[in-house]
Structures are given as C-alpha cells and as structure tokens.
Amino acid sequence: xxxxxxxxxxxxxxxxxxxxxxxDLALQLGVSExxxxxxxNRLGELQLLRRVHGGALPLQLDVPDYADRLELKHPDKQKRxxxxxxxxxxxxxILLDSGETCLYxxxxxxxxxxxxxxxxxxxxxxELMHHDKADVIVVGGSFFKPALRSVGAVTCNMLxxxxxxxxxxxACALHPERGFTAKYMEEAEVMRISVEQxxxxxxxxxxxxxxLIANHQxxxxxxxxxxITDKSADPTVLQAMRKRELQIVLV
Amino acid sequence: xxxxxxxxxxxxxxxxxxxxxxxDLALQLGVSExxxxxxxNRLGELQLLRRVHGGALPLQLDVPDYADRLELKHPDKQKRxxxxxxxxxxxxxILLDSGETCLYxxxxxxxxxxxxxxxxxxxxxxELMHHDKADVIVVGGSFFKPALRSVGAVTCNMLxxxxxxxxxxxACALHPERGFTAKYMEEAEVMRISVEQxxxxxxxxxxxxxxLIANHQxxxxxxxxxxITDKSADPTVLQAMRKRELQIVLV
DNA sequence: CCTGTTTTTGCGTGTTCTTGCCGATTTTAC
DNA sequence: GTAAAATCGGCAAGAACACGCAAAAACAGG
Numbered sequence: 364x365x366x367x368x369x370x371x372x373x374x375x376x377x378x379x380x381x382x383x384x385x386x387d388l389a390l391q392l393g394v395s396e397x398x399x400x401x402x403x404n405r406l407g408e409l410q411l412l413r414r415v416h417g418g419a420l421p422l423q424l425d426v427p428d429y430a431d432r433l434e435l436k437h438p439d440k441q442k443r444x445x446x447x448x449x450x451x452x453x454x455x456x457i458l459l460d461s462g463e464t465c466l467y468x469x470x471x472x473x474x475x476x477x478x479x480x481x482x483x484x485x486x487x488x489x490e491l492m493h494h495d496k497a498d499v500i501v502v503g504g505s506f507f508k509p510a511l512r513s514v515g516a517v518t519c520n521m522l523x524x525x526x527x528x529x530x531x532x533x534a535c536a537l538h539p540e541r542g543f544t545a546k547y548m549e550e551a552e553v554m555r556i557s558v559e560q561x562x563x564x565x566x567x568x569x570x571x572x573x574x575l576i577a578n579h580q581x582x583x584x585x586x587x588x589x590x591i592t593d594k595s596a597d598p599t600v601l602q603a604m605r606k607r608e609l610q611i612v613l614v
Numbered sequence: 615x616x617x618x619x620x621x622x623x624x625x626x627x628x629x630x631x632x633x634x635x636x637x638d639l640a641l642q643l644g645v646s647e648x649x650x651x652x653x654x655n656r657l658g659e660l661q662l663l664r665r666v667h668g669g670a671l672p673l674q675l676d677v678p679d680y681a682d683r684l685e686l687k688h689p690d691k692q693k694r695x696x697x698x699x700x701x702x703x704x705x706x707x708i709l710l711d712s713g714e715t716c717l718y719x720x721x722x723x724x725x726x727x728x729x730x731x732x733x734x735x736x737x738x739x740x741e742l743m744h745h746d747k748a749d750v751i752v753v754g755g756s757f758f759k760p761a762l763r764s765v766g767a768v769t770c771n772m773l774x775x776x777x778x779x780x781x782x783x784x785a786c787a788l789h790p791e792r793g794f795t796a797k798y799m800e801e802a803e804v805m806r807i808s809v810e811q812x813x814x815x816x817x818x819x820x821x822x823x824x825x826l827i828a829n830h831q832x833x834x835x836x837x838x839x840x841x842i843t844d845k846s847a848d849p850t851v852l853q854a855m856r857k858r859e860l861q862i863v864l865v
Numbered sequence: 866c867c868t869g870t871t872t873t874t875g876c877g878t879g880t881t882c883t884t885g886c887c888g889a890t891t892t893t894a895c
Numbered sequence: 896g897t898a899a900a901a902t903c904g905g906c907a908a909g910a911a912c913a914c915g916c917a918a919a920a921a922c923a924g925g
Contacts, residue, residue: 366873382619385911395875400912415618416882417911485736485752492759493661493673501736501764503754503772508743513752521754521768617883636901646885651902667892668901 364392370402377412377421384418437463442614443567443591444468447531450565450589453477455528458557459487461512462533464567466490472497481525483513483553500525507549514549522556530561534568534590536575539603542584544577551579563588570596584609615643621653628663628672635669688714693865694818694842695719698782701816701840704728706779709808710738712763713784715818717741723748732776734764734804751776758800765800773807781812785819785841787826790854793835795828802830814839821847835860 369392376391377383385403389396407414413422444467451457453476459465461484469487472478472494482488483502491499504518532554535545543558543566545551558564564587573596584607591612592601601611620643627642628634636654640647658665664673695718702708704727710716712735720738723729723745733739734753742750755769783805786796794809794817796802809815815838824847835858842863843852852862 382616384616396911397876397913398874401874413618415616417616420616420618420622483752483754485739488736488757489740489762491757492762499757499759501734501752501754501757503734503752503764503768506739506742506750506752508750511740511743513754517754517772647901648886649884652884 364394366402369394370406373399373402373406373419374411377419382418382420386417388418437467439569439593439614440464440567441467441471443569443593444471446591446612446614447565447567448473450529450563451476451478452528455479456481456526458482458522458525458527458530458561459484460530460532460554460557461487461510464533465531468531468567481527483518483522484511485513486511505549507547510547510550512550512553514547514553518553519556522553522560525560527557527561528563530557530564532557532564532566534566534572536577537566537568537573537584537590537604538576539574539584539600539607541576541580543581543587544575545579545581546577548579551577551581554581558582558586565589565591567591569593573597573600583607615645617653620645621657624650624653624657624670625662628670633669633671637668639669688718690820690844690865691715691818692718692722694820694844695722697842697863697865698816698818699724701780701814702727702729703779706730707732707777709733709773709776709778709781709812710735711781711783711805711808712738712761715784716782719782719818732778734769734773735762736764737762756800758798761798761801763801763804765798765804769804770807773804773811776811778808778812779814781808781815783808783815783817785817785823787828788817788819788824788835788841788855789827790825790835790851790858792827792831794832794838795826796830796832797828799830802828802832805832809833809837816840816842818842820844824848824851834858 372392373383373388385396385399388399392399403414403419406412407419410422412419440463444464447468448471456479459469459480459482466487469490474494475496477496479498479500480491481500481502483504488499488501491497502513502518502521504513505515507514537543545554558581566587566589570593573592584604587609589610589612590604591614594613605611623643624634624639636647636650639650643650654665654670657663658670663670691714695715698719699722707730710720710731710733717738720741725745726747728747730749730751731742732751732753734755739750739752742748753764753769753772755764756766758765788794796805809832817838817840821844824843835855838860840861840863841855842865845864856862
C-alpha cells in the first residue's frame with residue numbers, strides 16, 4: 364500500500380462516513396496508529412480535513428470552527444493586554460482606546476467583573492456585547508476609518524464631560540523626551556483629552572514603538588503612569604522613561 | 615464518538631431546538647453528564663452558546679462576525695434593504711437604525727455614492743469602514759446590548775442637533791391604528807426623535823411585524839413615509855395603512 | 866552495482882487529553 | 896425551609912499523542 368494511496372482512502376472513508384477514528388483506520392489499513400496519525404496530521408495541514416483528538420472530521424463550513432477563535436494572531440499583544448488587566452478593579456470606569464491591543468484587552472476583560480467601559484471604537488463596543496456585567500458607553504463623533512474610532516469636536520465634548528479611573532491605550536509612538544505622540548491630528552486631540560480626564564493612563568506598546576516620534580503631541584511622559592511592553596525593549600530608552608516617573612512593566 | 619463531533623452535534627441540536635438540557639444530551643449522546651457539562655462549558659467559553667444552569671441557550675443576537683456570511687441567511691431582508699436603496703440620492707445625509715435589515719442596507723450601500731451616514735449602531739459603523747465615499751458619524755450613548763445600539767439622553771441630545779434626509783429603520787411592530795411601536799422604552803425614545811429629525815422615514819419590516827403592537831410608542835402611521843414589506847403581507851392591514859398616507863412597497 | 870542519503874514505518878518512552886466517578890457545594894424547585 | 900438537581904473540583908484509568916530512534920525501503924549518483 365502506497366502512502367498516497369492510503370491517504371486517499373482515508374479521505375474517501377471520511378467523505379463516506381463523515382468521521383474517521385485513528386484506531387479504526389490503523390486496523391482497517393493494516394498499519395500502525397502512529398502512521399495513521401501522521402497521515403491525518405499531514406492531511407490536516409493541507410486543509411483536507413479537520414484533525415481532532417481521536418480522528419478527523421470533514422471541513423464542513425456549516426459548523427463554525429471554534430478552534431481558530433482561540434488562535435492568537437498576535438500573542439505579544441495578547442500578553443500586554445493580559446498584563447494590563449492587573450490594573451483593573453471591579454466597579455471602575457475605564458476608557459478603552461481603539462487599536463488591536465485594546466481589542467485584545469476588551470476580549471480578555473473578566474466576564475464576572477462589574478465594569479463601566481467607555482470606548483470611541485465601535486468594534487470594541489460590539490466585542491463587549493456579550494459581556495453581561497459590563498456597562499458599555501459608546502463615544503460618538505465622526506467616524507475616522509483609519510483608526511476605526513470616533514474623533515472630532517463631538518467626541519471631545521463628550522469625553523470632557525466624563526472622568527475615568529484608567530485610560531488604556533496602545534502606543535503609536537513613545538519617546539523619552541518628546542513623550543506620547545500620534546499619527547493623526549484628530550486622533551491625537553481625542554487622546555490628549557482622554558489622558559486629561561483619566562486618573563491613570565496605561566500605555567501598551569511593542570518595543571518597536573519606543574523611541575519613535577509622530578507628528579502630533581498627545582502627552583508628556585510624566586502625564587502617563589504605566590507602560591506595558593516586551594522584555595526585548597531597549598534598556599536605554601526604558602531607563603530614560605523610568606527617570607520620568609513612568610512605571611514600566613515587561614512581559 | 616469524537617469529542618469535536620459531539621460538540622458539533624450539541625451546537626446543531628441547540629440551533630435546531632433553541633435550547634438544550636445537559637441531562638438530555640448525556641442520554642442522547644451516550645456519555646456522562648459530566649462530559650456534557652464540560653462540553654457546554656467549553657462551548658460557552660468560546661462564545662458559541664450561552665451556558666445556563668441545566669443546559670445552554672443560543673446567543674441572543676447572532677453577531678455576524680463582521681463577515682459577510684449572512685448574505686444567504688435572510689434573502690427577504692436583503693430584498694427589502696435593496697428596495698430601500700432606491701430612495702437614496704447622492705449627497706444625502708441618512709440615519710441608519712440598528713437591526714439586521716439595516717445592516718443589510720449598510721452592506722448594500724453603493725460604493726460609489728457619496729453619502730453621510732449617521733448611526734447609533736457600532737456594528738453598522740464597523741461595516742461601513744470600507745465604504746470610502748461615505749462619511750460616517752457614530753452616535754454615542756449608553757450601549758444597549760439587546761438592540762446593539764446606543765440609547766439614552768446622550769444619544770437623544772446628539773440626534774436632536776442633527777437633521778436627516780432619510781431615516782431607515784427596521785420595524786419592531788407596526789399597526790394601522792396604533793402606529794409604530796418598539797419593544798424597549800429607551801430604544802423607542804431614540805427612534806421617536808429619529809423620526810422627528812428626518813424628512814422622510816422608511817420602514818423595512820417583514821409581514822410578521824405588521825399588525826403587531828409593542829409597549830412603547832414611536833410614531834403614528836402618518837408620521838412615516840414608506841413601508842417596505844413582502845408581497846405576502848396581509849392586504850387588509852396594508853389597505854388600512856395606505857388610507858393613512860403610508861406609501862407601501864412590496865418586494 | 867555500490868554507496869550514501871532520504872523517506873517511510875513501527876516501536877518504546879513519557880506526556881497530554883479525555884472521561885467517569887465521588888464528595889462537597891451551589892442553585893433551583895416546591 | 897428542605898429536597899432534588901446541577902455544578903464544581905479533584906482524582907485516576909485509559910486513550911491518544913508527541914518525540915526520538917532505528918530498521919527497512921526507496922532513491923540518487925557515480
């Protein structure tokens with residue numbers, strides 16, 4: 364029996380029966396279970412079937428593949444978001460910025476913690492739809508597509524009327540001397556107000572964002588409270604920031 | 615029976631019946647209740663169902679995952695949305711309500727038409743992210759999860775400051791004499807203001823919504839302009855609405 | 866034909882996953 | 896309130912798995 368022939372038989376069997384078991388296939392094809400497992404794994408890599416514990420299932424699209432919901436495209440961002448969670452306390456009112464890291468943070472918010480979450484990012488608001496314990500407040504305004512968020516005068520006015528325990532944001536650019544800067548003017552304005560209206564500001568950003576300077580000033584380093592970044596960050600830059608009373612968390 | 619296979623069956627059963635009991639599933643699938651519970655818990659963590667004491671329920675609102683998978687799911691809603699498009703003109707400012715039909719409408723907006731789209735539904739705002747020609751304005755406020763939209767005083771105030779050429783909305787309940795009513799008070803209040811601030815109101819609703827009365831008044835039939843529904847709608851009800859100067863479009 | 870390399874396969878090891886059971890605790894129903 | 900049902904956490908047996916290794920087969924090139 365040829366390898367390719369065997370794999371074809373497996374696919375045929377799967378197509379006929381709707382499921383295959385590794386143990387059965389081994390018996391049926393007269394090879395060891397290890398060989399069958401290797402076949403199944405390979406076929407799975409080729410997206411020809413869905414490998415599961417004990418055997419395999421067809422790639423039926425009608426069944427949502429819950430497996431990839433756990434898949435983390437950016438494990439580092441997830442790590443920073445998880446680290447940020449430790450600054451949360453039940454009952455607080457937090458402001459969640461837009462951006463992928465903040466989206467991860469939203470997804471990771473403890474389901475049993477009562478919170479008020481304010482956000483100008485519609486995507487994050489949607490994400491929190493199933494978070495029963497969270498009161499969500501959407502900040503309106505002009506929808507700025509590049510940043511997937513509201514900006515402009517309406518946004519600023521609405522933010523000025525509120526106060527937040529913590530402002531979580533992803534870093535566009537963070538420089539020891541020039542501070543926190545952003546790419547777009549409108550976005551920077553909103554972020555500046557966000558910092559002002561919050562007791563604490565927690566910035567999550569990859570090492571690549573440190574030392575950068577963007578066009579629009581958001582806040583000085585001293586106005587920020589916590590930076591969550593990776594161990595691989597440049598120690599010199601970190602030291603300069605620590606001197607300016609920014610607490611650094613490395614994940 | 616494979617674990618993944620079993621979990622798929624549970625989801626299918628839930629989808630068919632609208633609810634599942636742990637004890638029943640155990641008997642039906644030939645495994646212990648503990649195993650079923652573990653499956654349910656896991657599926658609940660993955661947001662594929664809502665875990666409750668004794669079993670599980672479907673998620674309240676099927677979030678379309680920001681994908682366009684629901685194209686075929688409700689062809690009738692798509693038809694009504696498409697019909698609504700004919701009331702659009704380039705350069706207009708339109709108010710898009712929340713709801714599945716409005717989501718279809720948002721997806722169907724001509725990509726080459728310059729529009730200003732205002733919405734209190736974050737999901738619709740996200741959907742319009744890739745519509746280059748549309749200026750999108752997000753109406754903020756308290757996020758009301760059952761309707762997936764902003765409601766409350768902030769929302770109302772922001773809407774009162776604006777004016778719209780057309781207000782597109784899906785019908786909760788439409789009755790010839792009692793008019794347009796909604797299920798939730800907060801939602802009704804926002805919708806009432808939406809009607810007031812708009813030159814025209816276009817209601818899209820299936821035949822099942824006609825003749826219904828919900829608890830909270832939104833507007834009288836005479837305040838509405840166009841109703842888009844199906845050919846299968848009750849002619850008596852339609853006639854009664856026509857008498858009140860509501861234009862009816864059948865798709 | 867011979868030799869060195871690659872591929873395939875089975876086996877043994879230890880690890881992980883799944884499952885049922887059991888007792889303690891919580892929730893629900895009456 | 897009490898009793899029943901459901902849940903939770905831990906535990907242990909067995910299944911499934913990953914990994915490395917070595918033998919056998921297939922292959923490649925001189």
